[in-house]
Amino acid sequence: xxxxxxxxxxxxxxxxxxxxxxxxxxxxxxxxxxxxxxxxxxxxxxxxxxxxxxxxxxxxxxxxxxxxxxxxxxxxxxxxxxxxxxxxxxxxxxxxxxxxxxxxxxxxxxxxxxxxxxxxxxxxxxxxxxxxxxxxxxxxxxxxxxxxxxxxxxxxxxxxxxxxxxxxxxxxxxxxxxxxxxxxxxxxxxxxxxxxxxxxxxxxxxxxxxxxxxxxxxxxxxxxxxxxxxxxxxxxxx
Amino acid sequence: xxxxxxxxxxxxxxxxxxxxxxxxxxxxxxxxxxxxxxxxxxxxxxxxxxxxxxxxxxxxxxxxxxxxxxxxxxxxxxxxxxxxxxxxxxxxxxxxxxxxxxxxxxxxxxxxxxxxxxxxxxxxxxxxxxxxxxxxxxxxxxxxxxxxxxxxxxxxxxxxxxxxxxxxxxxxxxxxxxxxxxxxxxxxxxxxxxxxxxxxxxxxxxxxxxxxxxxxxxxxxxxxxxxxxxxxxxxxxxxxxxxxxxxxxxxxxxxxxxxxxxxxxxxxxxxxxxxxxxxxxxxxxxxxxxxxxxxxxxxxxxxxxxxxxxxxxxxxxxxxxxxxxxxxxxxxxxxxxxxxxxxxxxxxxxxxxxxxxxxxxxxxxxxxxxxxxxxxxxxxxxxxxxxxxxxxxxxxxxxxxxxxxxxxxxxxxxxxxxxxxxxxxxxxxxxxxxxxxxxxxxxxxxxxxxxxxxxxxxxxxxxxxxxxxxxxxxxxxxxxxxxxxxxxxxxxxxx
Numbered sequence: 001x002x003x004x005x006x007x008x009x010x011x012x013x014x015x016x017x018x019x020x021x022x023x024x025x026x027x028x029x030x031x032x033x034x035x036x037x038x039x040x041x042x043x044x045x046x047x048x049x050x051x052x053x054x055x056x057x058x059x060x061x062x063x064x065x066x067x068x069x070x071x072x073x074x075x076x077x078x079x080x081x082x083x084x085x086x087x088x089x090x091x092x093x094x095x096x097x098x099x100x101x102x103x104x105x106x107x108x109x110x111x112x113x114x115x116x117x118x119x120x121x122x123x124x125x126x127x128x129x130x131x132x133x134x135x136x137x138x139x140x141x142x143x144x145x146x147x148x149x150x151x152x153x154x155x156x157x158x159x160x161x162x163x164x165x166x167x168x169x170x171x172x173x174x175x176x177x178x179x180x181x182x183x184x185x186x187x188x189x190x191x192x193x194x195x196x197x198x199x200x201x202x203x204x205x206x207x208x209x210x211x212x213x214x215x216x217x218x219x220x221x222x223x224x225x226x227x228x229x230x231x232x233x234x235x236x237x238x
Numbered sequence: 239x240x241x242x243x244x245x246x247x248x249x250x251x252x253x254x255x256x257x258x259x260x261x262x263x264x265x266x267x268x269x270x271x272x273x274x275x276x277x278x279x280x281x282x283x284x285x286x287x288x289x290x291x292x293x294x295x296x297x298x299x300x301x302x303x304x305x306x307x308x309x310x311x312x313x314x315x316x317x318x319x320x321x322x323x324x325x326x327x328x329x330x331x332x333x334x335x336x337x338x339x340x341x342x343x344x345x346x347x348x349x350x351x352x353x354x355x356x357x358x359x360x361x362x363x364x365x366x367x368x369x370x371x372x373x374x375x376x377x378x379x380x381x382x383x384x385x386x387x388x389x390x391x392x393x394x395x396x397x398x399x400x401x402x403x404x405x406x407x408x409x410x411x412x413x414x415x416x417x418x419x420x421x422x423x424x425x426x427x428x429x430x431x432x433x434x435x436x437x438x439x440x441x442x443x444x445x446x447x448x449x450x451x452x453x454x455x456x457x458x459x460x461x462x463x464x465x466x467x468x469x470x471x472x473x474x475x476x477x478x479x480x481x482x483x484x485x486x487x488x489x490x491x492x493x494x495x496x497x498x499x500x501x502x503x504x505x506x507x508x509x510x511x512x513x514x515x516x517x518x519x520x521x522x523x524x525x526x527x528x529x530x531x532x533x534x535x536x537x538x539x540x541x542x543x544x545x546x547x548x549x550x551x552x553x554x555x556x557x558x559x560x561x562x563x564x565x566x567x568x569x570x571x572x573x574x575x576x577x578x579x580x581x582x583x584x585x586x587x588x589x590x591x592x593x594x595x596x597x598x599x600x601x602x603x604x605x606x607x608x609x610x611x612x613x614x615x616x617x618x619x620x621x622x623x624x625x626x627x628x629x630x631x632x633x634x635x636x637x638x639x640x641x642x643x644x645x646x647x648x649x650x651x652x653x654x655x656x657x658x659x660x661x662x663x664x665x666x667x668x669x670x671x672x673x674x675x676x677x678x679x680x681x682x683x684x685x686x687x688x689x690x691x692x693x694x695x696x697x698x699x700x701x702x703x704x705x706x707x708x709x710x711x712x713x714x715x716x717x718x719x720x721x722x723x724x725x726x727x728x729x730x731x732x733x
Binding site for chain 2: 071101108147
């Protein structure tokens with residue numbers, strides 16, 4: 001209900017003034033998201049990626065990387081993540097929905113930081129990701145849906161993504177999802193890879209490649225507001 | 239002082255040890271008569287004795303007196319398990335330990351002057367009770383006297399004057415042979431004190447060497463040396479089901495109880511469970527064994543149960559389960575100090591449980607840490623169980639720079655498993671057009687061939703092919719393989 005001071009104004013008062021006052025009152029009652037403390041970020045160790053993500057992957061949230069076509073560098077990002085995870089003395093879980101990860105690109109020492117879950121269908125990958133996020137032992141869980149068709153990815157119920165967001169939020173887990181098309185409605189941040197690499201890219205070092213990745217931020221949300229949105233959306237979805 | 243720990247009706251207790259509700263139920267142990275093979279009652283519990291069932295009766299006689307009587311046969315494997323538990327419990331007080339007979343051990347406590355005998359004996363009885371063994375402990379000046387005291391104990395008897403204390407025992411506890419026992423009964427000798435009241439020399443003249451030994455035992459016994467044994471370090475519990483089971487619930491119910499007992503035994507020895515070995519005995523006479531290693535050794539039953547139950551939950555057996563054995567591999571507590579910047583697991587056992595669940599979803603061969611095989615053949619790796627909890631300090635990553643496939647060069651490859659069969663048209667000895675599944679088009683640029691071969695010295699294991707990296711005119715980078723100049727395969731896509 002509006003306060004009496006706003007309701008009892010003289011009818012001849014300009015309506016624009018009322019709106020200004022109403023906005024001021026709402027701003028006072030509900031500070032905008034921009035004024036809230038920034039969501040903590042976890043650096044990926046990939047400079048271009050961190051820059052696009054405003055400092056790193058948001059903690060306790062989902063991040064979606066959309067890679068519309070192969071050849072844009074999604075697998076290169078995964079390999080670089082394994083490498084940087086090894087350097088940071090952490091561990092990483094890769095849920096590989098298409099069983100396509102190639103260990104040949106990394107040394108055995110680097111691979112020792114990786115838990116690889118080789119799935120053969122999206123349903124297995126979804127269950128595995130859910131388990132790993134709930135387990136909360138590994139700081140980063142990567143779900144790779146790049147070898148799934150768009151139809152398979154779109155067939156994943158949207159409620160699953162909201163549920164996964166809640167799990168990540170409750171456990172403080174960082175989840176990164178690679179998809180061929182944007183489907184993760186509950187992602188705190190969605191970035192899109194935009195550059196196709198050509199044959200000369202095969203002669204570049206991985207560091208040079210990750211530095212030349214082109215990506216744009218499609219959507220970025222701050223977590224405190226988004227948490228409520230996710231709850232409402234989850235509730236509406238039943 | 240010597241202590242004797244006696245499990246009365248040991249065989250019956252072992253046969254019914256795994257059954258929770260059999261303590262108050264009348265139960266007897268059957269044995270076949272030597273000549274006829276007709277079963278008779280060899281041992282009976284207190285409830286059966288109260289119902290009028292006594293040792294030596296035939297089955298119909300016993301059933302006539304107690305219709306609800308439960309019959310059990312000897313279970314030698316369970317007896318071995320119980321004996322190990324008994325010796326381990328006793329050895330904690332003294333390493334001078336003798337496995338006197340089935341269900342009975344004798345300890346030399348003379349070197350433990352500071353030991354409070356009464357409290358130790360009561361603690362031991364309680365500990366064995368939790369292991370589902372009803373024990374009696376007798377402490378006396380000689381091994382034989384302590385054994386006799388144990389037979390008289392309810393459940394603990396400590397006696398300094400063996401003669402007086404043991405005089406009321408039936409003469410049978412001295413272990414006479416049947417002919418000698420008959421003679422003693424004919425003489426009206428019912429109790430130990432009655433035998434000791436006789437003259438030693440007269441007894442020796444009439445009953446010979448055995449009679450003399452009996453008299454000495456009745457007199458308190460001699461200081462015979464103990465035949466020392468060491469309690470084994472095997473921690474095992476055994477469960478058997480009557481008729482087998484095909485559902486998980488009864489297995490889980492017994493599993494938890496077995497884990498409780500194992501954890502109790504290990505905790506008492508100041509050890510932890512480092513691994514659990516589950517051996518399922520199936521109805522088709524096969525066994526299914528699995529060892530589950532715990533990243534963080536523990537004795538917490540809930541954790542152990544969750545890990546074991548997760549494994550069983552994902553298990554499918556070819557036939558019904560007749561029983562299972564559970565072995566705990568002892569481990570000392572971890573003395574690993576994590577480094578300041580080291581990323582250790584928050585809950586190693588929880589992680590192990592999650593791994594087991596993941597294995598249930600995708601299969602055990604599809605979860606793990608990839609490790610490349612020592613070969614330059616591409617796509618050769620194995621999955622090893624992740625060692626995140628007991629990780630060695632990480633050093634600088636090393637590369638083998640002479641092997642092109644593992645240099646941190648170029649876009650990452652996404653492999654097709656298995657590779658796609660492809661059709662390739664060449665122009666100027668280079669791939670010019672490609673068709674494989676949904677990928678089709680003209681090839682704009684290509685590099686290669688990269689010739690790979692290996693195991694040339696072994697005709698069966700030899701391999702050889704040429705690899706090409708191609709870029710389609712409409713976009714997309716692929717790796718192709720040409721096998722023997724005949725078959726083309728699409729190995730993967732660069733991404």
